[in-house]
Amino acid sequence: MSEEVHLRTCHLCESMCGLEVTVEDDRVLRIRPDKEDVWSRGYICPKGTMLGELHHDPDRLRSPVVKGEDGEFREVSWEEAFRVAAEKIQAVTANHGMQALHTYIGNPAAHNFSLQRYIAAFMPMSGIESVWSPGTVDQWPKNVSSALMLGDAWRIPAPDVDRCDFLLVVGANPHASQGSLLAASDLLGRLDAIQDRGGEVVVVDPRRTGTCDHATEWVPIRPGTDAALMMAMCHVIFREGLESLGNLEGKVDGLDRMKELAKAWSPERVESTCGIPEADIERLARSLAGADHGAVYARIGTCNQEFGTLASWLTDVLNVITGNMDREGGAMFGNPIAWSLLNLPDPQYAEGFSFGRWKSRVSGYPEVLGQFPVSCLAEEIATPGEGQIKGLVIIAGNPVISSPGGDKLEEVLPDLECIVALDLYINETTCHADVIFPALSPFEQPHYDELIWSWAIRSGGNFSPPVFEPPEGSYAEWQTLLMLAAICQGADPGSVDIGQIDDLFYGGLVAGLVQMPGFALEGREPAEIVEMSNHHGPMRMLDFQIRTGPWGDIYGKESDGLTLEDLMAAPHGLDLGPMVPRIDEVLRTPSGDLELAPEYITNDLNRLAERIERAEPDLVLVSRRDVRSNNSWMHNLPKLVAGRNRCTLLIHPDDAERCSVVHDEITQIRSRSGCIEVVAEVTEEMMPGVVCLPHGWGHDRPGARLEVAARHAGVNSNHLSPGDFVDEISGNQAVNGIPVEVSPI
Numbered sequence: 001m002s003e004e005v006h007l008r009t010c011h012l013c014e015s016m017c018g019l020e021v022t023v024e025d026d027r028v029l030r031i032r033p034d035k036e037d038v039w040s041r042g043y044i045c046p047k048g049t050m051l052g053e054l055h056h057d058p059d060r061l062r063s064p065v066v067k068g069e070d071g072e073f074r075e076v077s078w079e080e081a082f083r084v085a086a087e088k089i090q091a092v093t094a095n096h097g098m099q100a101l102h103t104y105i106g107n108p109a110a111h112n113f114s115l116q117r118y119i120a121a122f123m124p125m126s127g128i129e130s131v132w133s134p135g136t137v138d139q140w141p142k143n144v145s146s147a148l149m150l151g152d153a154w155r156i157p158a159p160d161v162d163r164c165d166f167l168l169v170v171g172a173n174p175h176a177s178q179g180s181l182l183a184a185s186d187l188l189g190r191l192d193a194i195q196d197r198g199g200e201v202v203v204v205d206p207r208r209t210g211t212c213d214h215a216t217e218w219v220p221i222r223p224g225t226d227a228a229l230m231m232a233m234c235h236v237i238f239r240e241g242l243e244s245l246g247n248l249e250g251k252v253d254g255l256d257r258m259k260e261l262a263k264a265w266s267p268e269r270v271e272s273t274c275g276i277p278e279a280d281i282e283r284l285a286r287s288l289a290g291a292d293h294g295a296v297y298a299r300i301g302t303c304n305q306e307f308g309t310l311a312s313w314l315t316d317v318l319n320v321i322t323g324n325m326d327r328e329g330g331a332m333f334g335n336p337i338a339w340s341l342l343n344l345p346d347p348q349y350a351e352g353f354s355f356g357r358w359k360s361r362v363s364g365y366p367e368v369l370g371q372f373p374v375s376c377l378a379e380e381i382a383t384p385g386e387g388q389i390k391g392l393v394i395i396a397g398n399p400v401i402s403s404p405g406g407d408k409l410e411e412v413l414p415d416l417e418c419i420v421a422l423d424l425y426i427n428e429t430t431c432h433a434d435v436i437f438p439a440l441s442p443f444e445q446p447h448y449d450e451l452i453w454s455w456a457i458r459s460g461g462n463f464s465p466p467v468f469e470p471p472e473g474s475y476a477e478w479q480t481l482l483m484l485a486a487i488c489q490g491a492d493p494g495s496v497d498i499g500q501i502d503d504l505f506y507g508g509l510v511a512g513l514v515q516m517p518g519f520a521l522e523g524r525e526p527a528e529i530v531e532m533s534n535h536h537g538p539m540r541m542l543d544f545q546i547r548t549g550p551w552g553d554i555y556g557k558e559s560d561g562l563t564l565e566d567l568m569a570a571p572h573g574l575d576l577g578p579m580v581p582r583i584d585e586v587l588r589t590p591s592g593d594l595e596l597a598p599e600y601i602t603n604d605l606n607r608l609a610e611r612i613e614r615a616e617p618d619l620v621l622v623s624r625r626d627v628r629s630n631n632s633w634m635h636n637l638p639k640l641v642a643g644r645n646r647c648t649l650l651i652h653p654d655d656a657e658r659c660s661v662v663h664d665e666i667t668q669i670r671s672r673s674g675c676i677e678v679v680a681e682v683t684e685e686m687m688p689g690v691v692c693l694p695h696g697w698g699h700d701r702p703g704a705r706l707e708v709a710a711r712h713a714g715v716n717s718n719h720l721s722p723g724d725f726v727d728e729i730s731g732n733q734a735v736n737g738i739p740v741e742v743s744p745i
């Protein structure tokens with residue numbers, strides 16, 4: 001057989017790199033960057049080149065597995081797996097009611113062609129009301145701030161890195177992550193370009209990360225104090241009369257309130273808390289306000305901490321009051337070819353968001369955007385009584401590793417009466433399942449990013465057809481989800497017609513949207529729209545998202561408009577230019593204005609005021625990522641985990657000396673929730689007083705089928721994350737800034 005080349009977008013992260021995948025028969029021979037990809041232009045990282053290894057990984061599930069009486073998994077037919085899932089799920093709903101069945105939806109769902117579209121079908125159709133997710137160890141604070149400021153939890157401004165000349169990067173490390181809530185391939189190259197054109201990039205981070213090599217300056221900050229820094233920057237901007245609303249003049253509520261609040265937060269007041277001298281805070285504020293095109297970009301270091309919502313909110317406050325919000329070179333809003341289902345108006349947006357509509361049963365956490373801190377999952381399973389969780393559907397997740405207190409979750413998962421999982425692997429969490437349905441290999445399914453383009457610095461899209469046919473008789477994840485939805489509703493899997501359920505979902509969506517004021521299809525006949533599609537499943541959804549998007553053909557209304565076929569005819573992708581100002585389309589607040597000082601958030605400044613009075617612990621822990629790792633997975637690919645041990649404790653030489661810790665030796669690290677042992681790496685890249693561990697490791701658990709990962713097990717840093725250490729107003733877990741003690745063993 002001869003070699004064939006397939007073009008593909010890497011789905012692993014927000015960089016969305018174009019790949020050239022060379023295959024022979026059913027083997028992937030090599031993966032190279034697609035230099036002609038209009039978006040990534042030849043950029044790639046080591047993970048993208050390893051997708052062939054993922055495809056061929058012997059541990060990757062190829063058929064459903066069911067756990068026997070002996071506790072061992074055995075491969076079964078799809079029919080049998082669905083039958084067992086139905087038995088288990090329906091026993092839970094019959095004996096305990098629907099409210100005893102919950103779902104956990106993990107991160108890869110945001111990057112998967114089927115899942116990102118069909119979770120929107122699975123949730124309402126299954127009748128499952130309770131969702132847990134790593135969103136509360138991630139961007140929940142940003143969702144809260146966007147909900148209240150903009151009226152849309154998923155509208156997140158992205159810094160226009162290609163046109164700005166002052167960029168403040170706070171708590172983000174694109175050197176490892178490649179950008180998050182910010183899609184821009186080769187982000188580090190773009191940071192270099194800012195400096196090449198005479199601009200500045202300043203990185204605020206407790207660690208001198210690889211990103212600092214692409215910045216003008218590193219400003220070390222004590223974890224969890226970003227909100228204090230940013231309040232002080234606001235203080236300076238107002239005190240010196242540097243504020244301007246720019247394009248947003250007349251569209252902002254709460255400016256006077258913001259000025260009032262900032263008065264109390266002088267740089268002098270916060271300098272010792274943040275560990276940043278007053279003069280530096282003033283300089284940063286002036287540089288941002290004085291830049292022709294400035295932007296503040298903040299990410300997970302500012303979310304996964306005690307004051308995540310305040311910091312996320314202040315990031316945008318700074319962008320607004322320096323006139324940089326929604327203007328070229330500032331913080332702007334992406335405009336994808338195919339819009340995201342997550343931007344459908346939340347039913348709450350008309351009357352304004354409110355939180356705490358219900359409380360968690362055991363610890364009494366208020367719900368925020370429908371979820372509780374993910375660490376509560378364990379106690380909700382363990383604690384008997386009305387409303388106890390009895391069954392779980394786990395979709396693309398690994399909370400035993402990824403969530404704070406995952407060790408407690410691991411203990412109680414076996415108590416559940418039913419766990420049904422959908423995953424590529426038998427991982428540390430899915431090993432507790434009764435049934436695991438395999439996801440298709442990424443190469444066996446089409447791909448098109450849905451959510452990620454929402455914060456991409458250019459408008460565009462790229463459709464990837466599958467490289468290989470899926471195994472005969474297998475189900476794509478969207479089909480599995482629809483089947484599981486029907487099972488949750490009591491159906492006998494043998495009599496379920498998936499195509500029919502899909503039509504019902506799609507028809508319902510279209511019928512709802514034609515009635516939505518302002519939607520591209522407002523007033524159209526739903527049956528006519530449904531008839532006009534040649535696709536089904538996620539392809540039909542994607543076609544719909546493109547056709548009703550900003551460049552779409554609006555189902556015949558715009559003769560030159562785009563459809564999925566146009567994307568299919570452009571294998572290197574379509575580029576429709578940089579972001580453009582569009583605040584009027586974005587704002588969905590009840591007032592119609594951008595809310596600069598939402599009371600729900602500003603009330604939390606009292607908690608911050610208490611924090612800055614508190615004595616500082618000697619040592620606190622923060623998290624990190626590595627370019628060769630992806631949260632808790634991709635660790636089973638020998639070539640990717642090869643080389644030096646990446647699961648080490650980074651510690652500053654002064655702290656190492658004080659704690660008698662020796663480089664390269666095993667060290668004990670203890671927090672109030674746990675204790676682990678890990679090799680120390682003494683390095684000046686940490687600021688004194690802060691140590692750092694990666695998350696996503698600890699592959700030494702019995703039951704998982706990850707042979708390579710087990711040999712590079714590492715330790716689970718989340719054993720040190722106290723479940724009750726949260727950003728109170730978002731319910732997001734604080735995994736950064738955890739007080740710890742380090743000692744030799």
Ligand SMILES: Nc1nc2c(c(=O)[nH]1)N[C@H]1C(S)=C(S)[C@@H](COP(=O)(O)OP(=O)(O)OC[C@H]3O[C@@H](n4cnc5c(=O)[nH]c(N)nc54)[C@H](O)[C@@H]3O)O[C@H]1N2
Pocket residue numbers: 105106107108112134137138300304395396397398399401402403404422423424425427439477623624630631632633695696717718721735
């Ligand atoms: N201490 C600490 N903890 C953290 C973080 C931190 O910074 N510090 N970060 C948090 C963040 S931001 C996140 S997003 C979470 C991640 O937390 P999770 O989403 O719970 O975990 P992942 O490691 O992403 O695991 C994903 C699982 O999905 C599977 N998978 C991959 N692709 C697919 C697919 O296409 N289909 C299906 N069905 N399954 C698939 C993988 O095999 C893997 O088992 O971790 C969080 N935990």
Ligand SMILES: Nc1nc2c(c(=O)[nH]1)N[C@H]1C(S)=C(S)[C@@H](COP(=O)(O)OP(=O)(O)OC[C@H]3O[C@@H](n4cnc5c(=O)[nH]c(N)nc54)[C@H](O)[C@@H]3O)O[C@H]1N2
Pocket residue numbers: 013107138170171172173174176177178179180204205206207209221222223224225226299300301302305622623624625626627628629630631632736737
């Ligand atoms: N290679 C790779 N890429 C990934 C992932 C991965 O696991 N591996 N995960 C993906 C996911 S799910 C996400 S959410 C994104 C996250 O993307 P990023 O937000 O860029 O994540 P990190 O690389 O963890 O960088 C966070 C930085 O915050 C710093 N930090 C910690 N605490 C504080 C604090 O209190 N204040 C400040 N200012 N900084 C602090 C840390 O030192 C770290 O350098 O990455 C995505 N991309």
Ligand code: SF4
Pocket residue numbers: 010011012013014015016017043044045046047048049178
């Ligand atoms: S940066 Fe790496 S993981 Fe991310 S999309 Fe590109 S190749 Fe894939």
Ligand SMILES: [Mo]
Pocket residue numbers: 107138
């Ligand atoms: Mo994440």
